[in-house]
Amino acid sequence: MSDPSVLDSRYSWFRLMVTVLIAIVINVGIWIPIVVMPAVQAEFAANRADVSIPYTLTMIGFALGNFVVGRAVDRFGVALTLSVCSVAVAITYILAALSPTLWVLIFLQFFIGFASAIGFGPLIADLSKWFLKRRGIAVALVASGNYLSGSVWPLALEAVGGGDSWRWSYSAIGIVTILTVPPLALLLRRSLPEDAMRIADTQSALRTKASGFTPRQLQMMLGVAGVGCCVAMSMPQVHIVALCVDYGFGAVVGAEMLSLMLLGGVVSRLISGTLADRFGGIPTLLIGSTLQCIALFLYLPAGGLVSLYVVSLIFGLSQGGIVPSYAIIVREYMPTKEAGARVGFVMMMTIFGMALGGWVSGVIYDLTGSYQWAFLNGIIWNGLNIGIMILILYRSQRGGDMQAVPAQ
Template identity: 30%
Template sequence: MISQRLSTHAMYRWVVLAAAGLTLGVAMGFLVNGFSAFVVPLEMYFGWPRAHISAINSIGLVGIAVGGIAMGFAADRIATRTICLIGAISLSFALLLASMSDELWQFYALFFIAGAIGGGGLFAPVIALVGGWFQKGAGLAIGIASAGQAVGQGLVPFATGYLIELTGWQDALATLGICAACILIPLSLVMIEPPKLATGTAAPQHAPQLISPKIILPAMSVAVLGCCTGMAVPLMHLVPLIQGVCGVGAAAGGPLLLMLVFAVGGRIFFGGLADKIGPLRSWMAATTWQTVLVSGFILLGTMQAFWLFAPLYGFGYGGVMTGVLVSVRALTPPERRASATGIVLAFGWLGHALGGWQGGFFFDLTGAYDWTYINAALAGTINLFIVGTIFIVLRKRQLATA
């Protein structure tokens, strides 16, 4: 009987993993950078400054930061399925209402709600759930789930660009809201906790905490603030950059899509790498890749160059978030994993908000994207320094314990 239940457990975890990947692709594909396709259309329609329009997305990410903490604590106490259902319904309605908005404050309010309840309920709790189903190979499993997010972050703005050209921005937002409801609500019903099976043997104990959560959580939070500030810049401003440099329309989403297709491979690769060399080493390797290459976008001048450079950057960039998620799992106690994930990722979403906003701000200030991408590289350097310090301290304590 127990072996049969274990077999069922092993099979169902792949159902949860597939549902998690698709959920992250749809929800975060829009909330993280899908709005980039609306920047130029809203600028042309309303005449608002680009920094103000970029702030719509940034406020949504601030919402994810705030909501992620609350939903993470909630997921430690109540069913993840309930949290996900609330998030799916909230995100869908917010997009539908945004399609009828004509004031900037209305966009700000709706996207904050979409982020706080929708994004907050559909990211940290889902990632923590995947980690709970995969006690072995958690790095690879989280990498696969987050790869779904990377696919969504490429497909959503790419498809939305053409949808806007066909129907206008209002109908495009309404269509996205309907699609989100049809996809996310059924997927939420799949998100159940793994069973606790009594096997007659003691369950494996979590590794002792060599660094107190009171220290490791703030340190990782500040580090994530830096890495996400850097990664947000191409996500939000690569499409507008290409449109300005190359004079194209919806086709500007093509290199972004290719970048995020390669990021899928990066997320899976660095997740597997984390299982072999450790999560912090994997995180540092991916961060170095992203930091070194991100400012290269401002040196490009043709569509061919963007097509060639975007996937090179994307593979390394894709591994950063996998490194973050696996490191949080490895360095925090199991009973606090969802809330810890929510706290650290709150700073990640704040970084995304800061990176996206400063991109629009410096473009309005200078008329170019040079400082936008230079700031992204500086933020990545700060992240690398902090993660490296955590690794050195942890390594010393491991050696002292041994």
């Protein structure tokens, strides 16, 4: 018998814990190209733009995977889809560790990104179905698995002696993935009851009517906004290790700054999730995007070791909650049965923004010999995101107070 009380239940929180563990393991695929960038550049004697391409192809695969794999989750369920993707990504890691050239590595990074996508948008969409009152914090916790992955894995690989060999690191990640993710996926086989789904969809329909936008219009606007904010977000995240090498601080210091940035992002996501439960996704996203823009300005004068540590932490604390807010907005306004595809589309657009920004920043560096103009480029794109969020907020208030339906 259907049981709507499963929403926000003890089982929901257990499912959340399992989902976060899976996200921590499988999301390393989008961070490892950043950490190994200097080592790959040295081994293959490539320029900075060329060694930015593995990350870009990873993010393109990750973006497409969020949409395609999200649709697969809607159709086949999260447990089966997760098992297939985890095996695929583990095999691809092993093959990538054997890459004879940079271009083979680039080719394989696309497939690592595609299969790793199961650990982001699709997992967020699935978990969001099991919460209503605490959906914001639940989504934030799952999304934090992405940042925790980027924080934990580089330090763990360094601690066990594999940090100096990017090939060793890829092999280790592949082995750990195939040993841990499929068993955890078996714990997510339970389906959401129909009555619980109807409760959530009733609230979503009421919010859509109050907003003054159709779901398609809102989704397209969120997609464009996602590109803007994530082109800006990618500059520090993708190039912080290379920036530290340029300043003479070394790749290890850069990896530490990336970890600090991502840990700050975890805190930001938790705070943003709490705000979203109280105020809704759109106001929360606007706050995060504005703070991110301010943090990007702070990078312009920073050049010393201490200042870069401080600004990296500020940046992480500023921007971490932005991307999860998109998923919360989609779930607030769109049907449960379309969650995988709808969340996957918006996540795809944010990731395309990360891919574009990571590559463009490398090109700007090669043209100017500095990251200053790359930071300015990010600030401009961030302004586009802020403008769209202000427009949505203004139109929503004109069409009837956006909070006429509680965002819980």
